[in-house]
Amino acid sequence: MGLHGSAAATDRSGPLIRWLFATATLNVPQAASPIAFALLALGLTGEATDGAALILAMTLAQVAAVLPLSRIGRRFAPVGFLRALVLGRSLALAALALAAWLEASFGALIVLAALAGLANGAAHGYLRVILNQLVTAARLPRALGLAATLNELTFVLAPVAASGLGVVSPVFAVLMLTALGALPALLVPSVAAPDPLPALPAAPSLVGTGIGAPIALWLLCATASGAAVAAIEIGAVALALDFGFEAAYAVLFTVPLCVASAAGGLWIGIRNLRATRRMVLVQLAMMSFGTLLVALQASLPLTMVGVVMMGAVTAPLGTHYSLTLDALAPPQQRAEVFGLLRTANAVGIILTSSVLALASLSMALMLVACLMLAATLCVGVGSPAAFAGDWRR
Structure with a gap:
């Protein structure tokens, strides 16, 4: 398998369209969570600003977990591991909504928000890797440009949707962003398993990261x-x-x-x-x-x-x-x-x-x-x- 997939895969637009919608919906929880979590916190603690604690927990967890999870994923097929990451995030968000409905302690919600954030960085990494098997290197700029445009639309529309749904029920809003955020597990196209890769050669890198x-x-x-x-x-x-x-x-x-x-x-x-x-x-x-x-x-x-x-x-x-x-x-x-x-x-x-x-x-x-x-x-x-x-x- 080449660096950017087979010729057959690169000539089909269907898998690329599915990938574009997968990358757009993957961002829904992060785009909508500032509004959804603020409304959730308002109902539980009386302070909308407490929602920032949930966002911070989610973001810090992403930063901490991106390298460990990405390295674990080397042992598995990219598509399967991505689906596992997305489903794990969805379960954590669903648990957060359930905990809010049961009026659990706010500390428990913070822990669940952190669990939901663990997969964010690694999921984006593996979704991007999958793109290399769907398009040739020459077509990557176009695919990434379209993805960037869809990303902007997501970050504009998702908060509006969260605000509207939150009027009905903050818990319902979180459940809806959970459902939308789970779509990449269904949308991401299947790709052939990549060829086994040789071990990494020794190279100068930043301490503890392996990144030059x-x-x-x-x-x-x-x-x-x-x-x-x-x-x-x-x-x-x-x-x-x-x-x-x-x-x-x-x-x-x-x-x-x-x-x-x-x-x-x-x-x-x-x-x-x-x-x-x-x-x-x-x-x-x-x-x-x-x-x-x-x-x-x-x-x-x-x-x-x-x-x-x-x-x-x-x-x-x-x-x-x-x-x-x-x-x-x-x-x-x-x-x-x-x-x-x-x-x-x-x-x-x-x-x-x-x-x-x-x-x-x-x-x-x-x-x-x-x-x-x-x-x-x-x-x-x-x-x-x-x-x-x-x-x-």
């Missing part, structure tokens, strides 16, 4: 990008208030961000081309400058320009990270590297949330802009091996 410096560079970029986007999504209400609007006007910032990001994904899907090193540096610089414009809050138009700049390069950068890590990672480590890519984004969200909780929005945005600039400079002066597609260099 070129891979770590792009994980740093993914963390910075995730932190920058999260600053807008989490800080949108504060931005609206700073400009003298009511909280409901937060959509002035979140909607342009999502629309620009979806447009960027479509652009990648239509062009189906990998970015050059120069283009990547320009995109990273745009993300840095856009974040800086938002942090300065000089005027509403300039701030919105910054938001659009950030959104426009979010999908292209995410696609580049995925394609580059695909080339850099040895086949035995692809699932864990893709899982780490997803987790790096989650780490960026944690960083932004922490700074926003401890300091002002402007300070958080300025720190995120500095992180983006540092990542851009690292890519600018980094080793050519980070772009060469040869993980051994």
Whole structure:
């Protein structure tokens, strides 16, 4: 079996369409949980903000489990292991809904949320590995661009659905996001078992991870990008208030961000081309400058320009990270590297949330802009091996 599947598999659009819907529905629990968990916490403790504890537990569990679970999965077929991960997450979420219905202690809900989060990073890693067996390397940019667009739609529509269902019952909302989040187990297409892979050769790596410096560079970029986007999504209400609007006007910032990001994904899907090193540096610089414009809050138009700049390069950068890590990672480590890519984004969200909780929005945005600039400079002066597609260099 080649790196990107057989010719027969790459000529069929049906499996790819199923994969695209699988990746979109895999994100439903994470996209809807901030609203669903807030409504759940409101009914149990009287404080909607307690829902953040459930999100934090879920995210920290993902960060902790991504490498162990991804390495365990090497012993099994990717599709079967992915289905097991998705079903395990669904059972944990269903148990959380049942515990909430029975009015169990909030500590028990936190434990169940953590159990539900364990599989998130590894599941994304194995789903991405499966894509390599569905399309040729030449078609990967288009597939990833379309996936990025569907991902944006999921993160726009899932919270709206959670809010509407939560009016009926918060427990019902959690059950519905559980059902939707279980769909990848049914949708993911079957692929042929990959050929046995040789043992990993000895290579310089970050202590305890087996991940080399070129891979770590792009994980740093993914963390910075995730932190920058999260600053807008989490800080949108504060931005609206700073400009003298009511909280409901937060959509002035979140909607342009999502629309620009979806447009960027479509652009990648239509062009189906990998970015050059120069283009990547320009995109990273745009993300840095856009974040800086938002942090300065000089005027509403300039701030919105910054938001659009950030959104426009979010999908292209995410696609580049995925394609580059695909080339850099040895086949035995692809699932864990893709899982780490997803987790790096989650780490960026944690960083932004922490700074926003401890300091002002402007300070958080300025720190995120500095992180983006540092990542851009690292890519600018980094080793050519980070772009060469040869993980051994």
